[in-house]
Amino acid sequence: MEHTSHRAVRRSNKSGGFWRELSRKKGLISLAVPGLLFVTVFYYLPMFGLVLAFKDLNFTKGIWGSDWVGFNNFKFFFTSDAALQVTRNTIVLNLIFIALTNIVSIALALLLYELSRRAVKVYQTTLFFPYFLSWVTVSYVTYALLNPELGVINHILNRLGWESINWYFESKYWPSILSLAFLWKNVGYSTLIFYTGLLGIDKSYYEAAAIDGASKFQQIRNISLPLVTPLIILIVLLQVGRIFYSDFGLFYFLPADSGALYSTTDVIDTYVFRALRVSGDIGMATAAGLYQSIVGFVLVVTVNFIVRKVNKENAIF
Incomplete structure (x- = not known):
């Protein structure tokens, strides 16, 4: 029981340390936000479109509704x-x-x-x-x-x-x-x-x-x-x-x-x-x-x- 409580305290300290570190560097993080948003919107979100490589795109059915064609x-x-x-x-x-x-x-x-x-x-x-x-x-x-x-x-x-x-x-x-x-x-x-x-x-x-x-x-x-x-x-x-x-x-x-x-x-x-x-x-x-x-x-x-x-x-x- 005591061992479990010690682990909970350590997790709490780590969590609190993370948020304190985040708060301390909020200026640098705010500078990085525009770049992170740009990368996310233009590089990561379009990756969902890779599913088109395995589909026969039909605009009336949409991307997810189009038929799967495997490696054709x-x-x-x-x-x-x-x-x-x-x-x-x-x-x-x-x-x-x-x-x-x-x-x-x-x-x-x-x-x-x-x-x-x-x-x-x-x-x-x-x-x-x-x-x-x-x-x-x-x-x-x-x-x-x-x-x-x-x-x-x-x-x-x-x-x-x-x-x-x-x-x-x-x-x-x-x-x-x-x-x-x-x-x-x-x-x-x-x-x-x-x-x-x-x-x-x-x-x-x-x-x-x-x-x-x-x-x-x-x-x-x-x-x-x-x-x-x-x-x-x-x-x-x-x-x-x-x-x-x-x-x-x-x-x-x-x-x-x-x-x-x-x-x-x-x-x-x-x-x-x-x-x-x-x-x-x-x-x-x-x-x-x-x-x-x-x-x-x-x-x-x-x-x-x-x-x-x-x-x-x-x-x-």
């Missing part, structure tokens, strides 16, 4: 001739984007770190500006460069004595074009993140290394890169988690939805969009979205597991 919605994607092609393009192109963007961004961040603060502001603005442009705008600029008859690049090729290239019918060039466009648009944003990480490194490390006679390359190899590695891993993990969510605007607007380029530019997002536009099958689109989410989650867990095996401190969970 998934069959549309996995049994189609283009399933392997769009999955391959999605994975390969996004892996290229991740590797290329991070390597170039880290290199630029290291260069910016060595410049004066006034010069950094100029270069930061120049690099960051393309990030704010929409892919629709970029697609018009690209068309002006690649237009078969009046494009700038074909005009230069003709001046050099080479034949014009019909860029929108030659799929072999587009992995490189898409990679360069993605790099140009996103490298400034990534560079800013890595540059901020470098600013957080204690300058006394560099001063001690300089006194010991370490060159700039030795400082980068032994100080900058090791200390910014956790940030690099975090960014890569987040990018890997979204590897199946391609940048729709890049793959749809830049190639101008040219059917001749589908072999190298068609990804899951553009394929599902066209299928939804033609058939209006919301269940199929939801199934594809669920497939992307599950694979993304598995990729993040797998990569994090590998990172944990190599260096436990660099893993994010």
Whole structure:
């Protein structure tokens, strides 16, 4: 009896301590409420819609009243001739984007770190500006460069004595074009993140290394890169988690939805969009979205597991 009363007292103290802690931090909690509401409304509540992946949606019956079809919605994607092609393009192109963007961004961040603060502001603005442009705008600029008859690049090729290239019918060039466009648009944003990480490194490390006679390359190899590695891993993990969510605007607007380029530019997002536009099958689109989410989650867990095996401190969970 006495033991039971002691347990009740401990539970009461824990409960009271929780509410006291909550009251003490009510200011911070009130600041977090808008963000929590946003995440709940736009990320968690829509998750109930995943049930559409297993239903044949009938608007007259509603979501819950529509007939269950099991995995039939998934069959549309996995049994189609283009399933392997769009999955391959999605994975390969996004892996290229991740590797290329991070390597170039880290290199630029290291260069910016060595410049004066006034010069950094100029270069930061120049690099960051393309990030704010929409892919629709970029697609018009690209068309002006690649237009078969009046494009700038074909005009230069003709001046050099080479034949014009019909860029929108030659799929072999587009992995490189898409990679360069993605790099140009996103490298400034990534560079800013890595540059901020470098600013957080204690300058006394560099001063001690300089006194010991370490060159700039030795400082980068032994100080900058090791200390910014956790940030690099975090960014890569987040990018890997979204590897199946391609940048729709890049793959749809830049190639101008040219059917001749589908072999190298068609990804899951553009394929599902066209299928939804033609058939209006919301269940199929939801199934594809669920497939992307599950694979993304598995990729993040797998990569994090590998990172944990190599260096436990660099893993994010």
